[in-house]
Amino acid sequence: MTSNTWQRNLAANFLAELLTMTAFTFVDPLLPLYIQKVGDLTTQQAAFWAGIAASGLSIAMFFISPIWGMLADRYGRKPMVLRAMFGGAIILSLIGIAPNIYFVIVLRWLQGLVTGSVAAMTALASSIVPRNRMSFAMGIIMLAVFGGQSIGPLVGGYVADHLGYQAAFYLSGAFLLAGGLTVLLLVKEDFQKPAESSKISLRDMLRPAFSKQMLPLLAIMSLVSIGQSLVGPITSLRVKEVVTDPSRVATTSGLIFSLMGFTAAISSFAFGRLGDKTSLPKIMAFCFFIIGLLYLPPIWATTIGVLATSLILTGLLRGGQATSTNAMIGASVAQSQQGIAYGLGQSASSLGGGVGSLIGGGLAGTIGLKNVFGVSAGVFIISSFLTMRWLSRRSTK
Numbered sequence: 001m002t003s004n005t006w007q008r009n010l011a012a013n014f015l016a017e018l019l020t021m022t023a024f025t026f027v028d029p030l031l032p033l034y035i036q037k038v039g040d041l042t043t044q045q046a047a048f049w050a051g052i053a054a055s056g057l058s059i060a061m062f063f064i065s066p067i068w069g070m071l072a073d074r075y076g077r078k079p080m081v082l083r084a085m086f087g088g089a090i091i092l093s094l095i096g097i098a099p100n101i102y103f104v105i106v107l108r109w110l111q112g113l114v115t116g117s118v119a120a121m122t123a124l125a126s127s128i129v130p131r132n133r134m135s136f137a138m139g140i141i142m143l144a145v146f147g148g149q150s151i152g153p154l155v156g157g158y159v160a161d162h163l164g165y166q167a168a169f170y171l172s173g174a175f176l177l178a179g180g181l182t183v184l185l186l187v188k189e190d191f192q193k194p195a196e197s198s199k200i201s202l203r204d205m206l207r208p209a210f211s212k213q214m215l216p217l218l219a220i221m222s223l224v225s226i227g228q229s230l231v232g233p234i235t236s237l238r239v240k241e242v243v244t245d246p247s248r249v250a251t252t253s254g255l256i257f258s259l260m261g262f263t264a265a266i267s268s269f270a271f272g273r274l275g276d277k278t279s280l281p282k283i284m285a286f287c288f289f290i291i292g293l294l295y296l297p298p299i300w301a302t303t304i305g306v307l308a309t310s311l312i313l314t315g316l317l318r319g320g321q322a323t324s325t326n327a328m329i330g331a332s333v334a335q336s337q338q339g340i341a342y343g344l345g346q347s348a349s350s351l352g353g354g355v356g357s358l359i360g361g362g363l364a365g366t367i368g369l370k371n372v373f374g375v376s377a378g379v380f381i382i383s384s385f386l387t388m389r390w391l392s393r394r395s396t397k
Contacts, residue, residue: 005188009128010137012186013121014144016179020085020117021148023175026156026168027092029257030250031104032236034165039101043237044365049101050233051361053108058229058353060112061346065119066206069343076191077124077339078183085180087114089173096169112350117179118145119346123339124189126330135280135327139272142323146268146315149261157254161247194336209344213332216390218348220383221325224288225352227379230360230372231295232353235311238369242304256308260315267319275327281391283324285384287317292380298373328391 027034031053036046072080091111098104122141129137152172159168208214231238236253243252271283294314301307326345333341363372 006128006130009187009189010125010140012182013125013128014140016081016085016182016187017117017121017141017144018148018151019175019179019182020088020121021145022152022155023092023148023172023179024088024115024117025149025152025257025261026159026172026175027095029153029236029253030156030160030165030168031108032233033160033240033250033253035101035104037165038098038104041101043240043369047234047237047364047369048361049105050237051357051359051364053105054229054233054357055354055361056105056109057112058225058350058355058357060109061116061350062354063347064113065116065343065346065350066209066340067343068116068120069123069340069346072120072123072339072343073337074194076189076193077120077127078187078189078191080120080339081117081124081183081187082180084115084117084120085176085183088117089176089180091115092169092176093173096166096173116346119342122326122330123342124187126338126342127191127335128189131335134330135272135275135323137272138326138330139269139275139323142268142272142319142326143265145322146261146264146319150258150263150265151261153254153257153261155254157251157258160250160254208333208337208340211332214329214341214344217325217328217332218344220284220387220390221345222348222352223379223386224321224325224383225349226356226359227292227352227376227383229353229356230363230376230379231298232360233357234360234364234369234372237364238298238373239304239307241369242301242307244304252304256311259308259312260318263312263315264319264322267316268323269319271320271323272327275324279392280324280328280331281387283320284328284391285387287321287324288380288387289384291317291321292377292384295373295377295380299370301370 032046032050035049068080091107095104095107125137125141156168209218239253240249243249291314294310297310298307329341329345360372
């Protein structure tokens with residue numbers, strides 16, 4: 001593939017993923033508030049059901065992601081991206097007309113089975129760039145991911161406060177549709193279908209998961225995802241506890257998530273360029289440790305300024321975390337197994353996400369929303385030490 005070709009494809013992938021992540025983050029930070037409104041629930045009840053919804057989505061992804069990865073290596077990565085984007089457009093639009101919380105939860109679980117755009121897109125991007133540009137490509141895709149996360153919550157929160165939650169879900173569906181059309185019309189995949197003799201079974205697909213290259217990395221990804229998902233479903237509810245104007249909770253939450261995405265977008269590009277020259281495990285360990293420290297102030301925060309500052313600063317490390325982790329996955333397997341590798345990575349993260357969301361929702365009702373951040377901080381700090389112990393000797397430059 002020529003230089004101009006892979007660069008054009010990467011640019012189209014960037015635009016599509018930017019639209020897609022903008023769409024998903026229109027509504028993700030709002031979901032606990034939406035569940036509370038639809039079910040007429042208390043804050044503790046909303047935290048519990050938000051955890052159930054997030055857990056179901058993640059567990060569904062855990063089981064389905066390796067299968068999608070195997071299909072990507074067998075039939076092409078582009079169809080998997082289209083499946084995630086067009087499927088997500090339909091499901092998020094349907095959530096906007098949910099009559100009760102049970103309808104929302106079922107659709108979120110279905111979303112877990114159908115979507116997974118980040119894994120699909122990273123597999124597609126990694127297959128179209130030279131191996132020595134892997135970290136750069138992952139930085140570009142993570143720039144799109146976090147760039148979308150900086151746009152979506154702000155716009156989604158504003159739309160929800162001024163036009164209602166339904167409008168936010170419908171707009172999300174429209175953005176996903178636009179992302180899918182971008183990939184369909186602009187991305188050219190030079191996929192060589194494997195011969196019948198080289199096609200792998202489900203057992204063969206799982207073999208890389210237990211290799212010495214992948215297993216420690218997958219374990220750390222799962223643990224980090226637990227740490228992140230402990231607080232993910234309850235963050236907007238924590239904002240509601242300290243915000244001074246209850247009528248602007250959605251907008252305030254959206255602004256915080258938006259700035260987290262903006263700082264992560266900047267750092268993902270910077271760490272993407274750094275990752276081609278520096279040890280990826282060291283970048284990962286550094287990011288995990290600082291994120292853990294930044295999750296401590298929200299325990300004692302009594303004003304929105306302190307809470308928002310701590311959360312926004314985590315974005316500076318989340319970009320490096322995601323970029324270096326995805327580059328590590330791509331460097332751990334042959335190019336013919338990129339789909340499987342990223343599917344396994346998505347599966348590991350989803351397992352952690354399911355466990356963390358379930359635990360976080362339960363802990364919120366027993367130890368309080370603010371103390372869950374302390375548990376998350378501990379998980380990230382432990383992940384940092386495990387990264388240095390398990391991965392630091394690997395050559396990933």
